[in-house]
Amino acid sequence: MKLSEIETPAVVVDLDIMERNLAHVAKYAQDHALRLRPHTKTHKSPIIARRQLDLGAVGLTVAKVGEAEVMMTAAPDDLLVAYPVIGHRKLERLMALAGNTRITVAVDSVVAAHQLSDAAREHRREVGVLMEVDMGLKRVGVAPKDAVAFTRSVLRLPHLRYEGVAMYPGHIKMMDETGMAAIRKLSGDVESLVDDLTAAGLKPPIVSGGSTPALYHSHHVAALNEIRPGTYVFNDRNTLELGSCAMKDCAATVLCTVVSTAQPGQIILDGGSKTFSSDRLATGADAGFGELIDAPEAIFTKLMEEHGFVDVHRCHRKFEVGEQVRVLMNHVCVVMNLHEQVYGVRNGVVEEVWKVEARGKLQ
Amino acid sequence: MKLSEIETPAVVVDLDIMERNLAHVAKYAQDHALRLRPHTKTHKSPIIARRQLDLGAVGLTVAKVGEAEVMMTAAPDDLLVAYPVIGHRKLERLMALAGNTRITVAVDSVVAAHQLSDAAREHRREVGVLMEVDMGLKRVGVAPKDAVAFTRSVLRLPHLRYEGVAMYPGHIKMMDETGMAAIRKLSGDVESLVDDLTAAGLKPPIVSGGSTPALYHSHHVAALNEIRPGTYVFNDRNTLELGSCAMKDCAATVLCTVVSTAQPGQIILDGGSKTFSSDRLATGADAGFGELIDAPEAIFTKLMEEHGFVDVHRCHRKFEVGEQVRVLMNHVCVVMNLHEQVYGVRNGVVEEVWKVEARGKLQ
Numbered sequence: 001m002k003l004s005e006i007e008t009p010a011v012v013v014d015l016d017i018m019e020r021n022l023a024h025v026a027k028y029a030q031d032h033a034l035r036l037r038p039h040t041k042t043h044k045s046p047i048i049a050r051r052q053l054d055l056g057a058v059g060l061t062v063a064k065v066g067e068a069e070v071m072m073t074a075a076p077d078d079l080l081v082a083y084p085v086i087g088h089r090k091l092e093r094l095m096a097l098a099g100n101t102r103i104t105v106a107v108d109s110v111v112a113a114h115q116l117s118d119a120a121r122e123h124r125r126e127v128g129v130l131m132e133v134d135m136g137l138k139r140v141g142v143a144p145k146d147a148v149a150f151t152r153s154v155l156r157l158p159h160l161r162y163e164g165v166a167m168y169p170g171h172i173k174m175m176d177e178t179g180m181a182a183i184r185k186l187s188g189d190v191e192s193l194v195d196d197l198t199a200a201g202l203k204p205p206i207v208s209g210g211s212t213p214a215l216y217h218s219h220h221v222a223a224l225n226e227i228r229p230g231t232y233v234f235n236d237r238n239t240l241e242l243g244s245c246a247m248k249d250c251a252a253t254v255l256c257t258v259v260s261t262a263q264p265g266q267i268i269l270d271g272g273s274k275t276f277s278s279d280r281l282a283t284g285a286d287a288g289f290g291e292l293i294d295a296p297e298a299i300f301t302k303l304m305e306e307h308g309f310v311d312v313h314r315c316h317r318k319f320e321v322g323e324q325v326r327v328l329m330n331h332v333c334v335v336m337n338l339h340e341q342v343y344g345v346r347n348g349v350v351e352e353v354w355k356v357e358a359r360g361k362l363q
Numbered sequence: 364m365k366l367s368e369i370e371t372p373a374v375v376v377d378l379d380i381m382e383r384n385l386a387h388v389a390k391y392a393q394d395h396a397l398r399l400r401p402h403t404k405t406h407k408s409p410i411i412a413r414r415q416l417d418l419g420a421v422g423l424t425v426a427k428v429g430e431a432e433v434m435m436t437a438a439p440d441d442l443l444v445a446y447p448v449i450g451h452r453k454l455e456r457l458m459a460l461a462g463n464t465r466i467t468v469a470v471d472s473v474v475a476a477h478q479l480s481d482a483a484r485e486h487r488r489e490v491g492v493l494m495e496v497d498m499g500l501k502r503v504g505v506a507p508k509d510a511v512a513f514t515r516s517v518l519r520l521p522h523l524r525y526e527g528v529a530m531y532p533g534h535i536k537m538m539d540e541t542g543m544a545a546i547r548k549l550s551g552d553v554e555s556l557v558d559d560l561t562a563a564g565l566k567p568p569i570v571s572g573g574s575t576p577a578l579y580h581s582h583h584v585a586a587l588n589e590i591r592p593g594t595y596v597f598n599d600r601n602t603l604e605l606g607s608c609a610m611k612d613c614a615a616t617v618l619c620t621v622v623s624t625a626q627p628g629q630i631i632l633d634g635g636s637k638t639f640s641s642d643r644l645a646t647g648a649d650a651g652f653g654e655l656i657d658a659p660e661a662i663f664t665k666l667m668e669e670h671g672f673v674d675v676h677r678c679h680r681k682f683e684v685g686e687q688v689r690v691l692m693n694h695v696c697v698v699m700n701l702h703e704q705v706y707g708v709r710n711g712v713v714e715e716v717w718k719v720e721a722r723g724k725l726q
Contacts, residue, residue, distance in 0.1 A: 005452075007450065007452050007453060007726040008450070008726065009725050009726070010725075010726070041668060041669075063668070063669045064669065083622070083669060084622040084623055084684070086620050086621075086622050086633070086684060086685050087370065087371070087620060087685070089368075089370050090370060108623050108625045109623060109624065109625065109684045111683070111684040111685055112622070112684060115685075132625075134625065134626070138626050138629070139623075139626075139631065139667065139670055139672070140622075140623040140625055140626075140631055140670070141625055142625050143625075170667075257449050257450060259446070259447040259449050259475070259503075260447055260471050260472060260502075260503040261472065262471045262472065262495075262497065262503055262504055262505050262506075263497070263501050263502075263503075266501070268502065268503055270449070271725070273640065273642065273697055274697065274700055274723075274725060275725055277636065277640065277641055278640055278641040278642050278643075278697075279636065279641050280641075304502065304533075305404065305426070305696060305697060305700075306404075306426045306427065306446060307502055307503070309502070320474070321447070321449060321472045321474040321475060322449050322450070322474055322478075333668060334636055334637065334641075334668060337637055337668075337701070338700075338723060338725070339723070339725065340723055340725075359723070360637075360701060360702070360703055360722070360723070362372050362373075362634070362637060362638055362701070362702065362703075363370040363371065363372070363373070
């Protein structure tokens with residue numbers, strides 16, 4: 001199948017680029033003796049997860065139990081749910097998986113740890129716990145000053161195995177000077193955290209962090225020994241704008257068709273917010289909803305559910321109803337969540353088609 | 364099943380409110396002799412579409428062929444694809460449906476009309492066409508001044524049945540004085556359009572318009588004889604803020620669980636952009652990503668994929684990890700697209716659960 005035969009809108013992945021990205025990060029982790037436990041939220045596909053494991057990943061990371069269930073088909077030896085698992089039914093489902101792989105959960109409340117401990121006891125399992133610590137994003141995680149007391153409270157509960165600490169430094173952006181300063185601060189803060197825990201007899205075996213934007217600076221955070229990047233497999237306009245990759249490293253685009261040229265100076269694409277999500281750039285720049293690969297002077301100004309509005313006033317060429325265009329999306333993870341399948345392409349030919357098995361797994 | 368037993372995040376629909384909304388618009392259409400061809404993009408479920416048909420809707424509206432395929436299980440006598448259908452494969456799929464129901468397509472280009480005519484001829488079908496005319500939204504649709512010439516060009520093509528004109532006045536917001544002025548302007552513009560076509564011997568049998576925000580003003584647009592509202596079945600924060608419904612008319616909410624309270628003055632919900640979409644309010648007001656029904660003083664400030672950030676500084680009560688909250692979403696159509704199923708609730712008890720069969724049908 002050729003690109004032109006794909007029904008649009010559709011996610012197209014350049015397999016050469018994807019494979020290079022996978023290999024590159026696997027090598028980086030190996031070179032710096034970092035455990036790689038990639039977050040599967042980006043690709044949401046066991047078939048890609050399996051490739052990550054085959055390249056040396058020690059396990060997989062997911063956010064939701066539903067994603068964990070899907071990822072079992074990749075047969076990971078180790079699975080981290082980097083999200084508080086709250087509620088009896090979810091914990092029942094998680095315990096059903098614990099018979100088949102080594103499960104760890106990141107927790108930031110005694111309530112969550114208690115529920116996890118109860119479920120593990122009931123099912124006669126032992127479950128790993130990572131203490132989630134907030135290093136500045138102000139999302140989840142206990143304050144570093146409370147880490148020792150929190151860890152003690154959690155480890156008093158039976159059937160939990162102390163695995164260490166987890167953090168998500170998603171607030172660090174590397175596109176300017178402030179990025180390296182933030183990395184240095186993070187390194188100091190993580191070292192203090194580990195020192196505090198060690199002094200209390202709670203030396204963390206795993207110190208887990210690392211998101212894609214600051215990925216290649218992980219080895220500058222001395223105490224870190226694990227990274228959980230997700231986006232690196234494809235990259236997107238966010239990682240590009242954040243200075244963490246080049247255009248040649250962007251593997252995924254959305255193939256669209258021009259469906260209307262009725263308004264002068266404007267084309268309508270058959271992909272809107274249901275195709276691209278409404279995510280703007282993470283840098284905050286008002287730069288539209290994507291970049292047309294072959295017409296960077298076009299501006300993707302607006303989205304409705306099924307309509308992408310592109311201002312083509314500045315383009316030198318004309319666009320015709322029926323022609324295809326490729327668009328680099330702002331945020332690839334949420335785009336994958338909107339698509340049933342992905343077309344893997346090499347040299348302009350569709351080589352494989354895979355389902356986004358974990359899309360929409362919210363629970 | 365009680366609300367508290369639902370695994371979150373989940374869409375919950377109050378069946379009493381939904382049924383009242385369905386009946387109310389059915390009666391409005393009947394009272395004003397307007398054909399009702401509801402857009403199924405909001406509920407994306409044949410089970411709800413069937414109820415609309417049973418209440419007197421003349422047919423159904425969809426945007427994509429994939430949605431049309433799903434809606435066939437509601438057994439509509441009539442199906443409008445209010446979107447340009449471009450490309451051989453999509454048209455093949457559409458023609459497969461044309462044997463089972465009366466198909467109409469809205470077109471705004473001769474290219475689209477040509478492709479449709481060719482497909483219809485090949486399959487020995489006759490397909491209805493509505494000429495899409497732009498009445499001010501500047502999305503799709505030919506300019507009113509070009510409507511006569513465009514209609515002539517389209518009707519020269521074989522196997523197409525002239526059904527009339529379609530428009531989508533989605534730019535009209537009814538929350539202030541400018542709304543009624545816009546309705547009056549629209550009424551004059553539509554009358555001129557119909558007069559022009561009639562004078563050219565092209566009197567449109569159907570004059571189709573109407574979105575939910577201006578729904579109850581449709582009878583003020585004299586020449587209109589069909590409406591295609593979608594959102595009215597559930598309503599949402601947009602229709603509420605646009606002044607088109609009251610809180611008591613909002614049938615759908617997202618049930619979430621508080622999963623972290625680690626940051627002072629903040630709670631984290633288990634629903635982020637994968638649950639709510641990133642859609643802000645259509646009015647442009649910076650009022651967050653939803654409203655907590657039982658804590659309107661809370662501010663839903665930020666979304667990440669799986670995390671909803673809610674500022675609870677102004678709340679008088681405390682929130683605990685594990686408790687459920689209900690959130691009125693900004694834009695219900697895109698929320699439905701993100702969920703596998705919907706819980707229909709009456710008197711606090713889950714009465715039915717239905718699948719969102721047409722979610723993710725992008726092609």
